Amino acid sequence: MAADDNEFTLDLSDLDKWVGKPVVFAELWEPCSATDIRRWAMAMDNPNPIHWDQNFAKESQFGGIVAPQSFAVAMDYGHGCHPAGVGHIENSHLIFGGEEWWFYGNHIYPGDKLTQSRRFDGYDLKQTGFAGPTVFSRGDTEHRNQDGVLIARERATAIRYNRDEANKRGAYGTEKASPKLWSKEELDEVRKLRYDWILSNREGKSPAYGDVKVGDKLPRRVVGPHTVVTFVTEYRAFTQNMWGSWHWNVPEGMVDPATQKAGFAEDMSYDYEARKVDPHLGDGLYHGPSSGHVNLEKASKVGMGGMYGYGASMNAWHVDYIAYWAGHNGFIWHSKTQFRSPAFxxxxxxxDGEVVEKIDRSPYGCPVVKVEVRMTTQTGETILTGFAEVQLPY
Known part of the structure; x- marks a missing residue:
């Protein structure tokens, strides 16, 4: 494999046969509980009390604990990643590249159980400075509850690349292996900003559509500093990551491409048979492609330079941030994010969010405001850009 982009290639022949095909027939065993919702809110650092405080939630219009809209991804096996990552690419790795969500006016409550239908939409091959030839593949997931009610549709984008080529290029340098140490004074500033954001709309009051103006800024939110503790907390909030929480459910006579080998190196692969005895071998904190998030040695082998967070968490921060501003009577109908870099x-x-448009006649049957969001690090580096279209009361 030569260093020149024009000479280095990826064999993508195995991807083509899955384009447009259904994938990942796996589902969770049980409905969600109020504590599952609380665990998610805690892991995403979402202090909105309707998601965790029983007394507060009882007095709200919801009459009890209700899940944030971002929670739909936690009731899915693979959080949208698996239908985007099918097909074999030798010596490859995968990171998340972005998410697009459409919601349908329905909330998730304790006792609900979501089932999914999924398909591999296709892929594009692009040249990147990160890894040379890089695959941007798309997977679609539809979420319905136990009554067949449509909750959400998601399109996830996965980024797949040759790990040796990414290591050779070193886009994320070795400085990522030496995380910033924060002084007490710096942490005090971070905590104050976080607390001010919590107080900005803890009561859940929704701004009126007529009062909102293009150019209005949302209160700034901060999450972090990110640590191994926060990464593990996020990982364990995804129900699929609890031992024995899901099962394969492939219809008779069909083949699920997500059960085929994707081309990950042995040190980044699950052993599904062995995990029946030792669940560590099917647990992404110990084995499998997710283990690089919390294992510095493994992260350095897949071109990441240091331990890093989850794309699905970044998208949840985005949705939760806008929903907090929109209040109890607000609703996000459409959201789209592009990940520029992981949270290291x-x-x-x-x-930071800003109202950029008011749409009196939207495809959702109601007026909506469009809010753009940018996520940055303490150095000003942009790690996510996104927007959401949000209904507000008159």
Whole structure:
């Protein structure tokens, strides 16, 4: 494999046969509980009390604990990644590249159980400075509850690349292995900003559509500093990551491409048979492609330079941030994010939002405001850009 982009290639022949095909027939065993919702809110650092405080939630219009809209991804096996990552690419690795969500006016409550239908939409091959030839593949997931009610549709983008080529290029340098150490004074500033954001709309009051103006700024939010502790907390909030929480459910006579080998190196692969005895061998904190998030040695082998956070968490921060501003009577109908970089250990993430458009006649049957969001680190590096279209009361 030559260093020149024009000479280095990826064999993508195995991807073509899966384009447009259904994938990942796996589902969770049980409905969600109020504590599952609380665990998610805690892991995403979402202090909105309707998601964790029983007394507060009882007095709200919801009459009890209700899940944030971002929670739909936690009730899925693979959080949208698996239908985007099918097909074999030798010596490859995968990171998340972005998410697009459409919601349908329905909330998730304790006792709900979501089931999914999924398909591999296709892929594009692009040249990147990160890894040379890089695959941007798309997977679609539809989420319905136990009554067949449509909750959400998601399109996830996965980024797949040759790990040796990414290591050779070293886009994320070795400085990522030495995370920033924060002084007490710096941490005090971070905590104050976080607390001010919590107080900005803890009661859940929704701004009126007529009062909102293009150019209005959302209060700044901060998450972090990111650590191994926060990464593990996020990982364990995804229900699929609890031992024995899901099962394969492939219809008779069909083949699920997500059960085929994707081309990950042996040190980044699950052993599904062995995990029946030792669940560590099917647990992404110990084995599998997710283990590089919390294992510095493994992260350095897949071109990441240091331990890093989860794309699905970044998208949840985005959705939760806008929903907090929109209040109890607000609703996000459409959201789209593009991930520019992971959240690395030692960094913090700032979120800044702005109303950029008011749409009196939207495709959702109601007026909406369009809010753009940018996430940056303490050095000003942009790690996510996104927007959401949000309904507000008159």
């Amino acid at each position: 250990e030692g960094d913090i993430t700032y979120m």
